[in-house]
Amino acid sequence: MKKRKAMKSSQKEASIEVSTSKCYDATFKEMQIKRLRERIEFAVNQLRQAISEQKETINHSLIYIRRACDESIENSIQKQIDRLQSQTNNKLKIILQLVQQNAENIKKGINAKQMTENSQTSQKAQVSQTSQVMQNSQKSTQKLTYVQKAAQVTSANANANTNANANANADEWNLVIKKPSSKSQEISYRERRLIITSKNENWILQAMKMRNAVNNALKKAKSDIIVATVTKTQRDNNIALTISEKYIAKALLKQKDIWEHIFEVKSIKKNEKWYKIVIHSLKINIFNMKIEMKYLRIELEKYNSELKLIINSIWLSKDENRARKNHASTILTFKTEVEAQKHLKKRVLAVRSTYQTIEYRDYRSSDQCQRCQTFEHLQNKCNKSSRCLFCERNHLTWKHKCQLPTCEDKQSCNHTISRCCNCQNAHFANSVMCKTYQAAQSISSQKDHLITEL
Numbered sequence: 001m002k003k004r005k006a007m008k009s010s011q012k013e014a015s016i017e018v019s020t021s022k023c024y025d026a027t028f029k030e031m032q033i034k035r036l037r038e039r040i041e042f043a044v045n046q047l048r049q050a051i052s053e054q055k056e057t058i059n060h061s062l063i064y065i066r067r068a069c070d071e072s073i074e075n076s077i078q079k080q081i082d083r084l085q086s087q088t089n090n091k092l093k094i095i096l097q098l099v100q101q102n103a104e105n106i107k108k109g110i111n112a113k114q115m116t117e118n119s120q121t122s123q124k125a126q127v128s129q130t131s132q133v134m135q136n137s138q139k140s141t142q143k144l145t146y147v148q149k150a151a152q153v154t155s156a157n158a159n160a161n162t163n164a165n166a167n168a169n170a171d172e173w174n175l176v177i178k179k180p181s182s183k184s185q186e187i188s189y190r191e192r193r194l195i196i197t198s199k200n201e202n203w204i205l206q207a208m209k210m211r212n213a214v215n216n217a218l219k220k221a222k223s224d225i226i227v228a229t230v231t232k233t234q235r236d237n238n239i240a241l242t243i244s245e246k247y248i249a250k251a252l253l254k255q256k257d258i259w260e261h262i263f264e265v266k267s268i269k270k271n272e273k274w275y276k277i278v279i280h281s282l283k284i285n286i287f288n289m290k291i292e293m294k295y296l297r298i299e300l301e302k303y304n305s306e307l308k309l310i311i312n313s314i315w316l317s318k319d320e321n322r323a324r325k326n327h328a329s330t331i332l333t334f335k336t337e338v339e340a341q342k343h344l345k346k347r348v349l350a351v352r353s354t355y356q357t358i359e360y361r362d363y364r365s366s367d368q369c370q371r372c373q374t375f376e377h378l379q380n381k382c383n384k385s386s387r388c389l390f391c392e393r394n395h396l397t398w399k400h401k402c403q404l405p406t407c408e409d410k411q412s413c414n415h416t417i418s419r420c421c422n423c424q425n426a427h428f429a430n431s432v433m434c435k436t437y438q439a440a441q442s443i444s445s446q447k448d449h450l451i452t453e454l
Helices: 002-139 146-177 207-220 249-254 256-262 290-303 337-342 435-444
Strands: 193-198 227-232 239-243 265-270 275-283 327-334 348-350 353-355 357-359
Touching (some): 193 249, 207 227, 207 256, 239 249, 249 256, 256 265, 275 348, 275 353, 290 327, 290 348, 327 337
Antiparallel strands (some): 193 265, 227 239, 275 357
8 A cells, every 4th residue: 555655646746747847848938939039020120121221222223223224225326326327328428439430431432422423424524535536536637646546545544444443442342331241150069079889888087188198199190180078978878079160070080090999999970869759657667777678679669660769768767766656757769850750649559558758858948048049949959040148139149249449348348238139128138027038937837848968
C-alpha cells in the first residue's frame, strides 16, 4: 500500500511539472510572438516612410525624364529633317546635272544637223556653179590649157573633201547617240564544272593543295586554263572542279592526262542537268539504308514500263527526321525532261502498292534571284536580263555606281534614287515594304518543298 501511495504521489508530481513546463512554454511563445509583431509593425512603418520618400523622388525624376525625352525627340526630329533636306538637295543636284547634260547633247545634235544642212546647200551651189562653168566653156570657142584644167579639178576635189568631212562628223555624232548595246555571252556555272569520282573512297578534301597542284600541272604544260575551286559534292562523296569564267569544262577534260593522277580518277563527267520527280509516302523500314535503295531502283524499273533512272533514288529528308516517321519522300532522277514528264502526276508501282509523284523543285517561292531580282528561281538558273537591286537599271547590282563623279561610294549612297523593278515603287527590290516580296513570302509560308541541289 505504501508503495502504491508513493507511486501515485510521484506521478502527480510529474504531471504537475509537465503542466507547469507547458504553461511556461506557452507564455514564452506568446512573448516571442508579441515581440515579432512589434518588430513587424516597426518595419512596416519604416517601409511606409521610405515609400513615401521614394514616391517624391520618383515624381521629380519623372519630371526630369519627360523634359529630357521632349528635348531628345525634338533633336532627333530636327536631325531627320536635316538629313531629308540634304538627301533632297543631293538628288536635285543630280537631276540638274542630268538635265544640263541632256541639254548639251541636244545642242550638239542641233549643231550637227545645221552643219549637214549647210554642207548640202553648199554642195548644191557648187554643182550649179560647175554646171554654169561647163555651159560657158562649151559656148566659148577658146580652149583651156592643161594648167587651167588641173586647177578646176583640184578645186572640185577640195570642195568634195570638205563636204565629206562634214558628213562624216555628223555620222560620228549619230553613232555616239545610237550606240548599240552589246551583250557578251556569259558561260553558265554548270558549264564550268567537272564531277570526278575517285578510286579512294576514304579520300580527304585538301582544297587549296589540290587546286594548286592542278594549276601547277597545267602551267607546266603551257595551258591558260585556271581551276578556281575544288569542292566536295553532297552526293556520293565526289570531287567538283570549277574553272575560271573564260573557259568551259570541255577544255579541261581534253587535258585530263595532265592532272588526273592527282585525284586517283575512277571516272570523270560533266555537270549535266538532270530532271527529277518526288515520290510520297514510301515505307521507311523497307528501304532505309543506302544499299537497300539499289533494290528500290530495281523494283521501280522492273514494274514500271519505260522508267530508267540515272542514279539510285535518294531520301528527301535527313536521317534524323526519318527516325521519327514511318513514311517519307524520295527523289527519282531522269536523264531527259520527256522521261520525267511521263511519270509526273502519275502513280508509280513499287512494293505491292502505288505511290503519288509530284514535280521536284530546288527553290522556295520566296527565293529571290540576284540577277533579275524576281522570285521563284535562283541566279544559276536565270535566263533573264540583269536588273539592279538599287536603281532598276539593266546592269548587275555589283556594277552599280553613283552618277556624281565626286562621290566615293561604289555601292548605294544617299545620292541613289531607289526604285523597285518588281512593283515600280521608291524602294530597293529586296525591301520588306515591297508588295511582290510580301506575296512571295506568304506563298512560301504554305507547304512549299525546299530541296537542296544534289
